[in-house]
Amino acid sequence: xxxxxxxxxAAIFILVVLILATAINLAYFKTVHDNLKSARKALxxxxxELHDIESIGMTLLQLEEQEFQIKNKYLSFGGLxxxxxxxxNALNMLKILSDKAGVNISNISFDAVEKHKTAGGIYxxxxxxxxxxxxxxxxxxxxxxxxxxxxxxxxxxxxxxDNNLDGSAVVAFYGYLKSPAPPRILEDYPFKGKVDLFxxxxxxxDFLPKSSGDEADSVxxxxxxxxxxxxxxxxxxxxxxDAANIIVGKNKQTEIFADGNKTNWINLYFxxxxxxxxxxxxxxxxxxxxxxxxxxxxxSPVGKDISVVVFSNAILSDDDMSRILLNVYNDSGxxxxxxxxxxxxxxxxxxNITSGDVExxxx
Numbered sequence: 001x002x003x004x005x006x007x008x009x010a011a012i013f014i015l016v017v018l019i020l021a022t023a024i025n026l027a028y029f030k031t032v033h034d035n036l037k038s039a040r041k042a043l044x045x046x047x048x049e050l051h052d053i054e055s056i057g058m059t060l061l062q063l064e065e066q067e068f069q070i071k072n073k074y075l076s077f078g079g080l081x082x083x084x085x086x087x088x089n090a091l092n093m094l095k096i097l098s099d100k101a102g103v104n105i106s107n108i109s110f111d112a113v114e115k116h117k118t119a120g121g122i123y124x125x126x127x128x129x130x131x132x133x134x135x136x137x138x139x140x141x142x143x144x145x146x147x148x149x150x151x152x153x154x155x156x157x158x159x160x161x162d163n164n165l166d167g168s169a170v171v172a173f174y175g176y177l178k179s180p181a182p183p184r185i186l187e188d189y190p191f192k193g194k195v196d197l198f199x200x201x202x203x204x205x206d207f208l209p210k211s212s213g214d215e216a217d218s219v220x221x222x223x224x225x226x227x228x229x230x231x232x233x234x235x236x237x238x239x240x241x242d243a244a245n246i247i248v249g250k251n252k253q254t255e256i257f258a259d260g261n262k263t264n265w266i267n268l269y270f271x272x273x274x275x276x277x278x279x280x281x282x283x284x285x286x287x288x289x290x291x292x293x294x295x296x297x298x299x300s301p302v303g304k305d306i307s308v309v310v311f312s313n314a315i316l317s318d319d320d321m322s323r324i325l326l327n328v329y330n331d332s333g334x335x336x337x338x339x340x341x342x343x344x345x346x347x348x349x350x351x352n353i354t355s356g357d358v359e360x361x362x363x
Contacts, residue, residue, distance in 0.1 A: 090126055090173040093151070101140035103132035107168075123174045125154065131166045134252060150174050230307040230339075231299065232279070234266060236348050238313045239320040246324060248281050248288075250299065256286030263323040265352070269296065270306055270332040277301060277332055305337040306330075314343035324349045330356030339363060 087110055098105045111125040132140070137158060144151050151173055158167025235247040239261045246264055249255035258264040269280045278296035281288055289295050301307070310324070326349060330336045335357040340349045351360045 087124070090124065093147070093173070094126070094128070094171075097143040097147075098130070098140060101132070101143055102136040103130050103140045105130050123172050125170055125172050127168065127170050129166065129168050130158075131164075134165060137165060137167070138252070144171065229302045230309045231301055232268070232281070232306075232308045234308065234310040234324070234326075236310060236312040236322070236324055236342075236345075238316050239322045245322045246283060248283060250279070254288050254297075256281065256283055256288045258283035258285050261319070261321050263321070263325055265325040265327060267327045267329065268308065268336075269329045270334075270336060270356075271296060272332045272334075277306070277334075301334065305335045306332060308336065308338045310338065310340040310342075310345065310349050312340060312342035312345035312348045315347060322348070325352040326350065326360070327353040328355070328358045328360075330354070330358050332356070335359060337361070 090110075091108070094105055094108075105128050107127075107129040109127045111127075113122050113124045115122055130137070130140070141153065141156070144153055151171060153169065153171055155170040156167065157169075158165050160166055232248070232250050237245055237247070239245060244257035244259050245261070246258035246266065247255055248257075248266060258266070264284055267282050271278045276298050277300065278298055280294070280296045289297050308328075310326070326338070328336055328338065336359070338351075338358065338360040340346070340360065341363040346362045349362075354360070
């Protein structure tokens with residue numbers, strides 16, 4: 001009986017051991033199964049990523065091939081039109097500046113586009129003819145010089161009489177990649193009118209044009225009604241203009257100036273000697289003629305009166321304090337007729353001292 005109980009206990013022990021071993025195996029295999037399942041999912045995800053990467057790689061190859069084809073087409077097209085389409089850009093700039101100055105451009109021809117050896121980029125010479133009055137041409141040259149980093153005047157000549165001038169020019173236009181800036185027009189010139197940029201014209205001193213209202217219009221940068229021929233002109237520019245604040249002259253060679261955002265006086269002197277007419281004028285800065293004190297220059301009036309036209313530009317801001325005190329001393333035996341015209345003329349020009357037969361009218 002004791003032997004039977006011992007056998008039963010052994011059998012029960014073995015059974016318990018088997019059950020525990022089975023439970024342990026089941027738990028282990030479940031963990032392995034779960035790990036295998038996770039690994040299988042990770043493998044499938046990796047395979048999908050690899051497939052996506054391969055697809056992207058194929059897309060990049062296709063894009064590179066398309067880019068290569070497009071570049072070839074662009075280079076072929078670029079052979080017909082040089083970089084930045086310089087002809088079109090040059091024509092556009094030429095039109096803007098010539099319209100601004102009131103100069104007519106014609107007979108345009110282009111040289112080949114070449115690489116700039118020192119500054120980089122490209123440049124191209126343009127030859128053209130032009131027509132305009134004396135001060136319009138002067139204004140056109142100033143505008144070109146104001147864009148000197150993109151334009152260079154290489155040759156210029158003109159001829160004609162009165163206000164009918166025609167000439168020819170060779171101008172180099174410079175082009176740089178990613179530099180589509182428009183020409184500067186409204187910015188101040190660095191010299192503020194104190195240096196004569198018109199000195200580029202060799203032989204210009206031999207030309208003595210007759211003045212007209214259109215001449216002053218091109219310098220003062222405004223639309224002024226046409227006036228009758230006159231003997232002398234005074235230009236009253238805005239304080240922000242590129243030219244001097246005040247310009248007094250009979251022609252280009254006799255111009256004098258006055259500067260400063262303030263009131264400047266102008267003295268005009270007229271006299272008669274032995275039946276001939278003489279003049280001189282001065283500002284706080286200059287005097288004409290400069291040969292000797294009180295010297296005067298002979299002239300012939302264009303009409304029965306001695307005519308002076310004052311062209312006034314508009315007052316553009318409250319900071320513009322530039323004004324004129326006009327003094328006229330007339331001992332010529334003829335009436336001096338002064339006409340003040342243009343925007344804000346009555347505000348900017350004040351009749352101060354007059355002697356002799358002097359008449360001042362505001363339009």
